[in-house]
Amino acid sequence: MSDVLDDLRRHPDLEAPNLYAVDATDRLVLDEAAPLLTGAPDGSVVVVGDRYGALTLGAVSRFAVTGVRTHQDRLTGELALRENAERLGIGGFTEHGLTADLVAGARVVLLQLPRSLDALDEVAALVAEHADPAVVVVAGGRVKHMTTAMNDVLGRHLAVVEARLARQKSRVLVASSPRPAAERPTRRWPDRATHAWAEHDGLVVCAHGGAFAGTSIDIGTRALLAHLDEVPQTTGTAVDLGCGTGVLAVALARSRPGLTVVATDESAAAVASARATVEANGVADRVTVTRALGTEKIPDASVDLVLLNPPFHVGAAVAPAVARTLFADAARVLRPSGELWAVWNSHLHYRPTLEQVVGPTRQVGRDPKFTVTVSTRG
Numbered sequence: 109m110s111d112v113l114d115d116l117r118r119h120p121d122l123e124a125p126n127l128y129a130v131d132a133t134d135r136l137v138l139d140e141a142a143p144l145l146t147g148a149p150d151g152s153v154v155v156v157g158d159r160y161g162a163l164t165l166g167a168v169s170r171f172a173v174t175g176v177r178t179h180q181d182r183l184t185g186e187l188a189l190r191e192n193a194e195r196l197g198i199g200g201f202t203e204h205g206l207t208a209d210l211v212a213g214a215r216v217v218l219l220q221l222p223r224s225l226d227a228l229d230e231v232a233a234l235v236a237e238h239a240d241p242a243v244v245v246v247a248g249g250r251v252k253h254m255t256t257a258m259n260d261v262l263g264r265h266l267a268v269v270e271a272r273l274a275r276q277k278s279r280v281l282v283a284s285s286p287r288p289a290a291e292r293p294t295r296r297w298p299d300r301a302t303h304a305w306a307e308h309d310g311l312v313v314c315a316h317g318g319a320f321a322g323t324s325i326d327i328g329t330r331a332l333l334a335h336l337d338e339v340p341q342t343t344g345t346a347v348d349l350g351c352g353t354g355v356l357a358v359a360l361a362r363s364r365p366g367l368t369v370v371a372t373d374e375s376a377a378a379v380a381s382a383r384a385t386v387e388a389n390g391v392a393d394r395v396t397v398t399r400a401l402g403t404e405k406i407p408d409a410s411v412d413l414v415l416l417n418p419p420f421h422v423g424a425a426v427a428p429a430v431a432r433t434l435f436a437d438a439a440r441v442l443r444p445s446g447e448l449w450a451v452w453n454s455h456l457h458y459r460p461t462l463e464q465v466v467g468p469t470r471q472v473g474r475d476p477k478f479t480v481t482v483s484t485r486g
């Protein structure tokens with residue numbers, strides 16, 4: 109009999125013969141959770157961190173679960189789930205933010221373990237506070253990405269954490285018994301830090317658990333900020349592409365009172381963080397934050413400036429392809445003579461790609477780790 113997991117695609121994410129829409133962790137989580145999913149009441153199952161829909165669509169089609177609530181941080185993953193569901197004619201789920209409505213009263217939570225412990229902490233805190241007291245969390249990951257610190261994080265919020273046997277290099281942690289409020293950590297999301305750093309003294313960074321660099325300022329971002337004075341003093345519109353917590357957008361807005369900034373990111377945690385950062389720094393009247401793939405919501409040739417610190421954690425094989433797509437996104441929205449200011453890991457040698465995709469490219473800074481360039485749209 110054909111299984112839904114064999115028919116899933118990654119689209120609109122990159123597709124290639126060595127990139128898969130379903131991994132051994134998805135299969136293990138569904139198998140380990142089978143006794144809980146069989147006969148699960150309507151609305152009692154929640155899926156967090158599904159990559160391309162395997163957990164959600166697997167729960168619905170294999171176990172006839174209805175009213176599944178899902179949260180995916182990446183917009184790409186959300187779109188892939190929707191496309192897979194539509195193509196295969198499967199419904200029965202609703203999408204939610206990482207908020208109380210996602211987990212209120214939940215009895216089963218299927219989770220693809222995030223790499224970041226802070227991201228895990230935020231999910232575990234939400235579950236412990238809002239799920240049914242009988243909730244069981246079935247959390248899976250690749251063994252090579254798992255550490256016992258994950259058990260500790262889960263254990264701060266749920267009193268019972270049990271590691272199951274690994275299978276095909278994946279393992280599941282099963283957590284239950286939410287701790288009473290008095291025993292749980294008092295840390296609240298988004299977290300917040302005020303920086304005292306050169307001309308960015310007083311910059312407040314707010315971060316949800318899954319946001320890149322948390323409340324700190326990434327060293328690549330610092331390398332770009334070190335050249336902020338050289339960025340044109342335009343009063344038009346700038347884009348912070350892949351804004352993370354919004355550090356670049358806010359630093360730019362603070363230093364250029366006439367400028368309007370659009371900050372975009374595909375990550376739900378990034379967008380929620382950037383909105384909080386923008387608010388905390390008092391620039392919400394000039395900085396708008398949107399969840400989008402690249403610059404998809406911005407018209408062609410409409411902006412003067414794009415700042416970009418492209419992702420490099422996406423894997424050695426795909427990072428250049430992701431960066432190239434973002435360079436092309438920047439090129440599309442820049443007016444003629446508009447500038448893309450980018451910082452990237454020096455070993456990635458993006459300059460020829462920038463020349464080709466955007467236009468003439470000048471190096472404004474370089475050290476063994478980071479290169480900062482400005483590319484002018486022809």
Ligand SMILES: C[S@@+](CC[C@H](N)C(=O)[O-])C[C@H]1O[C@@H](n2cnc3c(N)ncnc32)[C@H](O)[C@@H]1O
Nearest residue numbers: 320329350351352373374375401402417418419
């Ligand atoms: C290296 S981080 C930089 C974050 C922030 N600009 C900073 O400097 O701290 C890259 C960011 O790009 C986002 N991102 C990756 N691919 C994206 C895409 N196709 N569209 C929008 N954002 C994307 C990631 O979610 C991440 O927040």
